[in-house]
Amino acid sequence: MRACAIAQPNIALIKYWGKRDAARNLPAAGSISLTLETLWTKMSVELREGAHADTLTVNASENNTMQKRVSACLDRLLGPGRPMADVASESNFPIGAGLASSASAFAALVMAASRAARLPGDVLSLARLAGASSGSAARSFFEGIVELDAGDDEIDVSCISAASAWPLRIVIAVTDSGSKAIGSGAAMVRSAATSPLYDSWIARQDQDLETARQAVAARDFEKLASVSEHNCLKMHSVMWTSRPPVVYWNEATVNAMEAIRELKQNGVPVFFTIDAGPQVKAVCLPEAQGTVEAALAATKGVRRVIASGLGGGARPLDNA
Ligand code: PMV
Numbered sequence: 001m002r003a004c005a006i007a008q009p010n011i012a013l014i015k016y017w018g019k020r021d022a023a024r025n026l027p028a029a030g031s032i033s034l035t036l037e038t039l040w041t042k043m044s045v046e047l048r049e050g051a052h053a054d055t056l057t058v059n060a061s062e063n064n065t066m067q068k069r070v071s072a073c074l075d076r077l078l079g080p081g082r083p084m085a086d087v088a089s090e091s092n093f094p095i096g097a098g099l100a101s102s103a104s105a106f107a108a109l110v111m112a113a114s115r116a117a118r119l120p121g122d123v124l125s126l127a128r129l130a131g132a133s134s135g136s137a138a139r140s141f142f143e144g145i146v147e148l149d150a151g152d153d154e155i156d157v158s159c160i161s162a163a164s165a166w167p168l169r170i171v172i173a174v175t176d177s178g179s180k181a182i183g184s185g186a187a188m189v190r191s192a193a194t195s196p197l198y199d200s201w202i203a204r205q206d207q208d209l210e211t212a213r214q215a216v217a218a219r220d221f222e223k224l225a226s227v228s229e230h231n232c233l234k235m236h237s238v239m240w241t242s243r244p245p246v247v248y249w250n251e252a253t254v255n256a257m258e259a260i261r262e263l264k265q266n267g268v269p270v271f272f273t274i275d276a277g278p279q280v281k282a283v284c285l286p287e288a289q290g291t292v293e294a295a296l297a298a299t300k301g302v303r304r305v306i307a308s309g310l311g312g313g314a315r316p317l318d319n320a
Contacts, residue, residue: 252301
């Protein structure tokens with residue numbers, strides 16, 4: 001009863017920041033994201049009848065911080081009286097640092113555990129289950145450009161542009177690979193309760209989703225750039241005006257944003273987005289990738305640059 005799966009993280013352009021139902025982890029609004037190609041999390045799940053506890057290793061070391069969320073995810077997927085599981089996760093990028101590691105981790109976990117338990121489960125049902133653990137994980141089941149619709153009772157998730165249809169590139173400027181001070185789940189709840197901007201942020205999401213959908217359908221890079229940067233800065237304004245404030249940026253985050261602004265002024269097709277961490281993600285057209293990589297690598301405080309195309313959704317791996 002062992003199975004393995006792989007999933008890639010995703011980067012939202014129209015962001016998810018706020019829950020309408022914290023118990024079910026349902027988002028207050030929809031989101032649109034890019035599934036990455038070169039970053040991955042591989043997960044192995046072995047179900048062990050008669051064992052008394054789940055175990056978790058992350059990159060070959062025991063991990064207690066994620067254990068509770070992993071066990072809760074397995075409870076939801078496999079139900080009461082489930083066998084305990086030995087879970088082993090391996091990622092090729094820093095985890096817990098705003099690089100969407102929970103998205104790839106929970107997508108790969110749900111895919112591997114459902115295989116290990118021989119559950120039928122279509123992709124959308126698995127995506128919904130993963131979304132109950134990490135909202136963004138639901139999007140990592142699909143390739144290319146992905147839309148998550150908040151839905152009435154349940155979320156809906158689908159690919160709106162295949163990875164090969166519009167081959168955007170993502171260049172990530174890693175400014176700090178340490179763990180973030182506050183996780184996104186707790187920070188969202190704080191924002192909803194305390195930021196005076198929260199209600200207007202949620203009220204305007206449908207408009208940004210529609211603009212981004214139109215930009216993707218028309219392959220209109222300028223339009224996608226404009227709505228994505230605006231949406232990102234609105235989300236961070238909600239974070240900054242929360243009490244206490246939720247600030248993930250550092251000096252190099254701002255330097256990287258400036259470097260991207262300069263490239264844009266010189267006619268390079270590129271824009272930025274930033275999530276719950278200090279890393280800056282530059283999205284560009286393929287011909288600009290080299291220029292963007294070089295500019296970000298030369299930016300003060302940037303430690304490492306990771307480039308990626310658009311990749312595929314979560315999928316099973318042959319048992320290794
Ligand atoms: O899925 P979570 O709970 O890790 O939240 C993701 C939050 C952001 O990355 C900031 C935005 C998003 O839509 O991915």
